[in-house]
Amino acid sequence: MRRFGVLTFILIFLxxxxxxxxxxxxxxxxxxxxxxxxxxxxxxIGTDNCLFKCHQHDKINxxxxxxxxxxxxxxxxxxxxxxxETCHGPGxxxxxxxxxxxxxxQCNYSSLIDLxxxxxxxxxxxxxxxxxxxxxxxxxxxxGSAHDxxxxxxxxxxxxxxxxxxxxxxxxxxxxxxxxxxxxxxEVKNVSHHPIGEKKxxxxxxxxxxxxxxxKLLKRENVRETCVYCxxxxxxxxxxxxxxxxDDCNNCHKPHGSINDNLLKxxxxxxxxxxxxxxxxxxSTSLQGLSNTKKAKLYNRCTDCHGSxxxxxxxxxxxxx
Amino acid sequence: xxxxxxxxxxxxxxxxxxxxxxxxxxxxxxxxGYRFYSKDKNPALADEYSNSTSFPYIKFEAKGYTEDxxxxxxxxxxxxxxxxxxxxxxxxxxxxFELTGLYLDHNLGFKDNTTMFNLxxxxxxxxxxxxxxxxxxxxxxxxxxxxxxxxxxxEREGDFQKRFYGNASLNPSYSSSDSIYSRKAPVNYVTNLGxxxxxxxxxxxxxxVEASKITARDEAKLSDDLLFKxxxxxxxAFSLKLNSNQAGKISVALAVSRKERDNEGYDEAGRKGAxxxxxxxxxxLSYYPDSSLKLSFKASYEDYDQDNPDKWRYNSTDYxxxxxxxxxRKSAQINAKYNIATNTYLAAELKGxxxxxxxxxxxxxxxxSQSSAKLLFSTVLKNxxxxxxxxxxxxxxxxxxxxxxxxxxxxxxxxDHTVSDDMSFDVNATYLLETSDEAFTYFVxxxxxxxxANFYYVPTENINVGVYGLVEIQDYKSDLEFxxxxxxxxxxxxxxxEAKTFQFGINANKKLKVKxxxxxxxxxxxxxxxxxxxxxxxVTGSYVYDTTGLSKLAAVDFYQxxxxxxxxxKLSVKDTLKCELGYKDHNEKAESALSGSIKTVFVAWxxxx
Numbered sequence: 001m002r003r004f005g006v007l008t009f010i011l012i013f014l015x016x017x018x019x020x021x022x023x024x025x026x027x028x029x030x031x032x033x034x035x036x037x038x039x040x041x042x043x044x045i046g047t048d049n050c051l052f053k054c055h056q057h058d059k060i061n062x063x064x065x066x067x068x069x070x071x072x073x074x075x076x077x078x079x080x081x082x083x084x085e086t087c088h089g090p091g092x093x094x095x096x097x098x099x100x101x102x103x104x105x106q107c108n109y110s111s112l113i114d115l116x117x118x119x120x121x122x123x124x125x126x127x128x129x130x131x132x133x134x135x136x137x138x139x140x141x142x143x144g145s146a147h148d149x150x151x152x153x154x155x156x157x158x159x160x161x162x163x164x165x166x167x168x169x170x171x172x173x174x175x176x177x178x179x180x181x182x183x184x185x186x187e188v189k190n191v192s193h194h195p196i197g198e199k200k201x202x203x204x205x206x207x208x209x210x211x212x213x214x215x216k217l218l219k220r221e222n223v224r225e226t227c228v229y230c231x232x233x234x235x236x237x238x239x240x241x242x243x244x245x246x247d248d249c250n251n252c253h254k255p256h257g258s259i260n261d262n263l264l265k266x267x268x269x270x271x272x273x274x275x276x277x278x279x280x281x282x283x284s285t286s287l288q289g290l291s292n293t294k295k296a297k298l299y300n301r302c303t304d305c306h307g308s309x310x311x312x313x314x315x316x317x318x319x320x321x
Numbered sequence: 322x323x324x325x326x327x328x329x330x331x332x333x334x335x336x337x338x339x340x341x342x343x344x345x346x347x348x349x350x351x352x353x354g355y356r357f358y359s360k361d362k363n364p365a366l367a368d369e370y371s372n373s374t375s376f377p378y379i380k381f382e383a384k385g386y387t388e389d390x391x392x393x394x395x396x397x398x399x400x401x402x403x404x405x406x407x408x409x410x411x412x413x414x415x416x417x418f419e420l421t422g423l424y425l426d427h428n429l430g431f432k433d434n435t436t437m438f439n440l441x442x443x444x445x446x447x448x449x450x451x452x453x454x455x456x457x458x459x460x461x462x463x464x465x466x467x468x469x470x471x472x473x474x475x476e477r478e479g480d481f482q483k484r485f486y487g488n489a490s491l492n493p494s495y496s497s498s499d500s501i502y503s504r505k506a507p508v509n510y511v512t513n514l515g516x517x518x519x520x521x522x523x524x525x526x527x528x529x530v531e532a533s534k535i536t537a538r539d540e541a542k543l544s545d546d547l548l549f550k551x552x553x554x555x556x557x558a559f560s561l562k563l564n565s566n567q568a569g570k571i572s573v574a575l576a577v578s579r580k581e582r583d584n585e586g587y588d589e590a591g592r593k594g595a596x597x598x599x600x601x602x603x604x605x606l607s608y609y610p611d612s613s614l615k616l617s618f619k620a621s622y623e624d625y626d627q628d629n630p631d632k633w634r635y636n637s638t639d640y641x642x643x644x645x646x647x648x649x650r651k652s653a654q655i656n657a658k659y660n661i662a663t664n665t666y667l668a669a670e671l672k673g674x675x676x677x678x679x680x681x682x683x684x685x686x687x688x689x690s691q692s693s694a695k696l697l698f699s700t701v702l703k704n705x706x707x708x709x710x711x712x713x714x715x716x717x718x719x720x721x722x723x724x725x726x727x728x729x730x731x732x733x734x735x736x737d738h739t740v741s742d743d744m745s746f747d748v749n750a751t752y753l754l755e756t757s758d759e760a761f762t763y764f765v766x767x768x769x770x771x772x773x774a775n776f777y778y779v780p781t782e783n784i785n786v787g788v789y790g791l792v793e794i795q796d797y798k799s800d801l802e803f804x805x806x807x808x809x810x811x812x813x814x815x816x817x818x819e820a821k822t823f824q825f826g827i828n829a830n831k832k833l834k835v836k837x838x839x840x841x842x843x844x845x846x847x848x849x850x851x852x853x854x855x856x857x858x859x860v861t862g863s864y865v866y867d868t869t870g871l872s873k874l875a876a877v878d879f880y881q882x883x884x885x886x887x888x889x890x891k892l893s894v895k896d897t898l899k900c901e902l903g904y905k906d907h908n909e910k911a912e913s914a915l916s917g918s919i920k921t922v923f924v925a926w927x928x929x930x
Contacts, residue, residue, distance in 0.1 A: 020662035020700070029612040066386035068411055076463055119663065121612065128568040135465040137520040137529035140564040143572040144607035144617025149658050149668060164386065170407070183749050183773045186791040186824050191848060191881060191907070195370040200405075200425050213576050213603040213621060221578055221601040222623065230475065232512050232537040233551045237584050237595035237627050239642050243685065247625070247648070251722060259822050259848030259877055266797075270818055270852045270875045274724035274763055277802040278868070301874060304437060304501050305486035313552060313586045313594055315633050315640035 032122035036129075038089020039111045047083040050091045053098055054105035057084075066164035087126050089113040120153035127154045138210050145211030157209065173202040177209075190257030192264075205230075206255070223248045227255075238311030268301035346387050347930075352380035354899070354925025356400050362917035365430020367881065367907040372426040372447060373919055376401040380925075389413050402426040402449055417458040424451050429481055430915065437484065440494075440504035448479035448508065466521035469531070473514040480505050509541040510551055529562040552594070553585040564605075574605040590634040595645070597627040615658040623650040647679045664701035670694070676721065686719040709735040723763040724799070726755035743779040748772065765798040765815065783832035791824040801854050801868070814868070816854035820877065823847040835891075842885040850877030878910040887923075897927040 051061055061084075064070055069082050085091050089112050097108035115123055131139060142148055157168055157176060168176055174196060178185035188196045195201050203209075206226050208219045220226045227249045228235030249255070252271060253263045260267045266274070303309050357375045364373050376398075383394045395407040408420040429446040457470045483506035518531030535558070539551040557580070564574035578601045584594030603621035610616075627645040634640070652674040660666045676689045697711040715729040730753070737747040755767040776788045797818040803811070823846070830840035852875035854868050883905035890898045906918035 017661045017665070020665050024663040024665070026613045026660050026663060032612055065388075066391070068391065068414075070388070119612070119660075121609075121615075125568055132566050132568050133465065133522070135467060135520045135522045135527055135529075137527065137562060139567055140527060140529060140562045141574055141576065141605060143564075143567050143574070144605055144615075144619065144656060149615060149617065149656055151666070164384075164391075182747060182775055182789075183771070183791070186773055186789060189824060189826075189844065189846065190822070191366055191846065191879065193369075195425060195427075198370045198425070200370065200423055213601065221599070225580075225599075232475075232535070232554060233477075233510050233539075235554075235582075236552065237582055237597040237629075238552060239584070239586075239588075239595050239629055239633050241595070241627075241643075241645070243646065251724070259820065259850065259879075266818065266820070267850060267852075267875050267877055269871065273801055274799050275722050300437065300501055304484040304503075307483065307485045311552075313550070313584065313588075313633070315635045315638075315642075 026119075032118065033125070035118065036089075036113055036122055036126050038085075038113050039093055042090035042093035042111055044085050044090045045092045045095065047085070050084050050095060053095055054107065056105065060161045063161060063164045067160070067166050069160070069166055082130070086130070087113070087115065115155070120151040120156075123153040123155060124148075138208075141208075141211030141213070143211070146217055147209055148211070170202055171199055173204065174199070177203045184256055187254075187256040190259055192259070192261050193257040194255070194263075223250055234310040236311045238308075239313045240308075240315065241311035242309060268303060272302040347383060347385040349384075349930040350380070350382040350927060352378075352899075352925050352927040354378040354923065357922040358400075359920040360917065361919075363430060363915055364907075364917040364919040365428045366879075366909070366915055367883075367905045367917055368919045369428050369430070370403075370425050371400060372402055372428060374401045378923065378925055380927075415460050417456075419456045420454070422451075422453045424449070426450075427479075437501040437503050440502055444480065444482070444505045446480050446482050446505070448477050448481060451476040451478070464521070467519065469516075469518040469520070471514070471516045471518075471533075473512075475512040475514075476509070478509045480507050482506070507541045508539065508551065510537065510539050512537040525566055527562075527564050529560075531560050533558045550586070554582060555585055556580060556582045570609055572605075572607045576603045576605075577601070588630070588634045589637065590632075590639075592630040592633065595627060595629045597625065599626075600624045613660040615656075617656045619654045619656075621650075621652050623652075624648075625650075644680055646681055646685070649677045649679075651675045664704075666699055668695075668697040668699070670697075684723075685721055688719055689721045690718045692716050692718075705739045707735070707737040709733075720757075720762055720764075725762065726764050726767060727757040727762065729753065729755045744777065746774065746776040748774045763800045763802065765800060766796075767798070768796045770794045784829065785831075786827070786829045788827045789825070791822065793820075793822040795820040814855045816852065818850070818852045818875075820850040821847075822849075837888060837890045839886075839888045841887070842883075844883050846881040848877050848879050850875070852876070873911070876911050879908060879915075881905070881907045895929045899923070899925045899927065 047061065051057055064084075091107075091112065093111035094107040094109060097111070098105050099108070100106070113126075115126065128139075158166055160166055174185075174188075188194070196203075204219070206219055207217045209217060212218055213221055214223075214226075218226045220229060224235065224247055252265060254265050255263060258264060264271055308314070354377070355375070356378050358373045360368075360373050378400065379396070379398045381394070381396045383392075385392050389412060391409075391411040393407065393409040395405070397406070398404040402424060403426060404422075404424050406420075406422040408418075410416075410418045427448045427450055429448060452473070452475050454473045455471065459468045459470075460466065461468065482503050484501065484503045487500070487502050512535060514533060514535045516531055516533035518529065520527070520529040522528075533556075535554070535556040537552070537554040537556075539553065558578065560576070560578040562574065562576045565572050578599075580599045582597045582599075584596065586594040588594075601621065601623050603619065605617070605619050607615070607617040624647075626647045629642045629645050631642065632639045633642050652672070654670065654672045656668070656670050658666055658668040670693075672691075672693045672695075674691045678685060678687050678689075681687055693713060693715040695711060695713040697709065699707070699709040701707050711731075711733045713729075713731040713733075715731075717725055717727055717729075720727065731751065733749070733751045735747070735749045737745075739745040749772070751769070751771040753767070753769040753771075755764070757764040757766070771791070771793045773791045774789065778786045778788075780786065795818075797820070799816055799818070800813045801816045802813050824844070826842070826844035828840070828842040830838060832838050852872055854871055883903070885901065885903045887899070887901035892898060901921070901923040903921040903923070904918065907916060909915040
C-alpha cells in the first residue's frame with residue numbers, strides 16, 4: 001500500500017512538472033543573453049533624451065545622480081558609462097513611440113529590457129557585465145553560493161531606484177533579510193539575544209550574503225572564527241582549554257536567540273550533563289561551607305564553579321577558575 | 322582613538338559641505354528629544370541592552386551629493402551610553418572613507434544567589450561595549466585596482482559578577498573551606514585590529530589579498546588578582562582569494578587563509594602561554610551549462626594545531642598542562658539545481674565532512690565523519706503562492722561529542738501566499754527527528770517541532786496590520802551517567818527534557834489624517850522547560866549520588882510581554898513631532914529576582930533643512 005502511495009505521488013509530481021515545463025518554459029541561455037542586450041532596432045540616446053519627454057522618472061534619475069553609481073567610473077577608463085540605458089537597453093524606440101495613457105505620457109516599455117520578468121540568473125548578468133570588469137572582491141564566492149543557487153537576484157536586495165543608497169543600509173538590513181528568513185525574525189526576539197532588534201548588530205556582521213567558505217554563509221572561516229572575532233576573550237588559545245569543543249560554538253549556543261540565558265541551547269546543568277557524567281562523592285551531600293563534599297550534589301549551575309568554561313591560563317582542575 | 326574619532330567627525334561635518342558647491346546639495350535633519358525611563362524591580366531581562374536611565378535624545382543627519390563628492394554624517398544618541406555615529410565620504414571613484422561607531426550598555430543583571438558567598442553584595446552589573454571602525458578604499462590608477470586599509474577597536478568595560486570555586490589557599494580572605502563565591506570583577510578588554518589589503522583584476526582573474534594584525538588586552542588593573550585575568554592575545558592573519566569571471570559557463574575560485582594566534586601570558590617561571598595556528602583552503606568550481614541547470618562543487622581543507630607549554634607554574638607550584646589535540650577537517654559539497662520551469666526548480670545537496678584528530682588525551686574519537694543529503698522542491702502556484710518543501714538526512718559516524726545524534730531527519734515546508742493586494746500570509750513548519758543507537762553517546766532521541774506564521778492585512782487604505790507567531794516544542798531524551806564505566810559505582814538513568822517556546826505579536830499602523838500617523842506593537846513571549854531525571858539519592862558501591870534539585874536548577878519558566886504606542890504629527894513640511902510610549906515586563910517564575918519591568922516615554926521634534 002505504501003509503495004503504491006509513493007508511486008502515485010511520483011507520478012502526479014512528474015505530470016505536474018511536465019505540465020509546468022510546457023506552460024512556463026525556461027528559455028535557452030542564448031535567448032536570455034539576447035534579451036539583456038536590448039532591442040537591436042533601437043539606438044542609444046542618453047539619459048537626458050530619455051527623460052525630457054515625460055519626466056516620469058525624474059525622482060529615480062535624481063536618486064541615481066546622487067548615488068555612487070553616478071560617479072562610479074572615471075570616463076578615462078574606457079569602461080561602459082553607467083546610465084539608464086546600461087541596464088534598460090537602448091531607449092530611442094521607447095521614446096519615439098510615447099503615448100498618453102490616463103492623461104500621462106508613457107514610453108513604449110516593450111522595447112526596453114523587461115528586467116522584472118527576467119529570471120534571477122539573467123537579471124544578475126546585467127550587473128555582472130560591469131562588475132566582472134571592475135574589481136569586486138565581495139563577489140568572489142558568489143557563484144554556487146546559497147543565494148545564487150536559490151535564485152536571489154542582486155536587485156532583490158540592492159533596490160537601486162528607491163534612494164541614492166546602492167548598498168543596503170545598516171538600519172534596513174534586518175527587515176530586508178528577515179523578509180525571506182522569517183523564522184529568524186522571531187528567534188532574535190527571544191529573551192536571550194544578540195542586540196539585533198536594537199539595531200546594533202546586523203546580519204552582515206556574521207554572514208556574507210554574497211558567498212563564503214562556510215555553511216550558512218558565515219563571514220569567516222568557520223563558526224569559531226566568526227564568534228571570536230568579537231568574543232576574543234573566549235577564543236584562546238588557553239593553556240587549559242575545553243578540548244576541541246571550542247571548534248564549534250554551536251555545540252552549546254544558539255546564536256540567533258534562546259529562552260536560556262547566554263544563548264545556551266539548554267539551561268545548565270542539563271547542557272553539561274549531556275556530555276559529562278554527574279558528580280559523586282564518598283562522603284556527605286552538603287556543599288556550602290563544608291569541606292570535601294562538593295561533588296555529591298548539584299547545588300549550583302556548573303559554571304558557578306567551572307567559571308572559566310571556555311578556557312583559562314590559571315591552573316585548577318576542570319576549568320575551576 | 323576616541324579623540325581621533327571626534328576630530329574626524331567635526332572635520333567632515335564642516336569641511337565636506339564647504340567642498341560641495343552645487344545648488345542645494347545638502348540635506349540636514351536634526352531631531353532633539355528626551356527619553357524618560359521608569360523601572361520596577363530588576364529590568365535587566367526586560368531591557369537587556371540599555372542602562373534604563375532617563376536621558377536626552379538627539380539625532381543629527383547630514384547628506385550631501387555633487388557629481389564628484391558624496392558624504393553622509395549621522396550621530397544618533399539614543400540614551401545614556403547608547404549611541405552610534407556613521408560617516409561616509411566618497412570622492413569620484415577614487416576614494417571611499419567610512420568611519421562608524423557603536424556604543425551600548427549591556428545590562429548583565431546577575432543578582433545575589435543564596436547558595437554562594439557573595440563578597441560584594443547588592444551590586445548591579447553592566448558592561449559597556451564600544452566599537453569604532455574606519456575603512457579606507459583607494460583607487461590609485463585608472464585600472465581596476467584598489468588599496469584597502471581598515472582599523473577597528475572593540476572595548477568591553479564595566480563590571481561583571483565572577484562566580485568561582487575557592488578556599489583559603491587561593492586568598493586568605495576567603496573562607497578556609499571549599500565553597501562557591503561571587504564578587505564584582507572589573508573588566509576592560511580592548512581589541513585592536515588593523516589590516517591592509519588590495520584587490521584587482523589581472524586579465525580574467527580577480528584577486529584579493531589582505532594581511533591583518535589583532536591584539537587583545539585586558540586593561541583592567543588587576544595584576545595582583547590573577548583569578549580575573551583575561552587572556553592577552555596577539556593574532557597575525559593572511560588571506561587570499563582568487564576567482565575567474567562570474568558570468569561565464571564555468572567559474573573557479575580559490576580562498577586561502579592562515580592565522581597564528583599567541584597567548585601572550587607568562588607563568589611564574591617565565592613560560593609563554595599557548596599558541597595556535599589555523600590554515601584553511603577552499604576550492605570552488607561552478608558549471609552552468611545552460612539556463613535550466615546549475616552545478617557547483619566546493620572542497621575545503623582545514624588544519625588546526627595548538628602548542629602548549631609542558632608545565633605551568635602558579636603560586637610556586639608546577640602544574641602539568643594537557644597536551645593538545647590537533648585536527649584536520651576535510652569537507653566536500655556538491656550542489657545541483659534544475660529549473661523545471663519558470664519559478665519551479667528542484668535542488669539537491671550532498672555534503673561530506675571528515676575530522677581527524679591527533680594527540681587525543683580525552684574521550685573524543687580519533688575520527689569523526691558526517692554526511693548529509695538534502696532535496697528541495699520549490700514552485701510558485703498561480704503567480705501567488707510560493708511553496709518550498711525540503712528533506713534533509715544527516716548521518717554522524719563516531720560523533721565528536723556525547724550530545725550529538727547519530728541520525729537526523731529534517732523536513733521543512735514553507736508556504737508564502739499572496740491572497741490579494743491587501744492580504745498575504747506565510748507559514749514555515751519544520752520537523753526535526755534525531756536518533757542515536759551508538760553506545761558512545763548519551764544522546765537517545767530529540768524531536769523538535771517548529772511552526773512560524775505571519776499574516777499581513779490592509780483592511781482600508783490607511784491601515785496596515787501584521788500578526789506573527791512562533792511555536793517550538795522540543796522533546797529530548799538523554800542518558801545521565803554517574804561514576805566510571807565498568808565499575809560498581811557506574812549507573813545510568815534515562816532523563817527526559819521538554820522545552821516549549823511560544824511567541825505572538827501584533828503590530829499596526831494607521832494614517833489618521835494627512836499629517837498624523839499612529840502605530841502600535843504588542844508582543845508576548847513565553848519560555849518553558851522541564852528536566853525530569855529520575856529522583857535518585859543514595860549510595861551505589863561506596864559512592865553517594867544525588868539528583869535532587871536538578872530539575873529545579875534546570876527549569877525554565879518565564880513570560881515576557883510588551884506594548885508600544887506611538888504617533889508622528891507633521892507640523893509643516895520641515896517639522897515633525899514624535900511621541901512614543903513603551904512598556905515591557907519580564908516575569909521569571911523560578912527566580913523572582915530576575916523579574917522586572919520598564920516604562921518609557923519618548924518625545925522628539927524633527928526639523929529638516
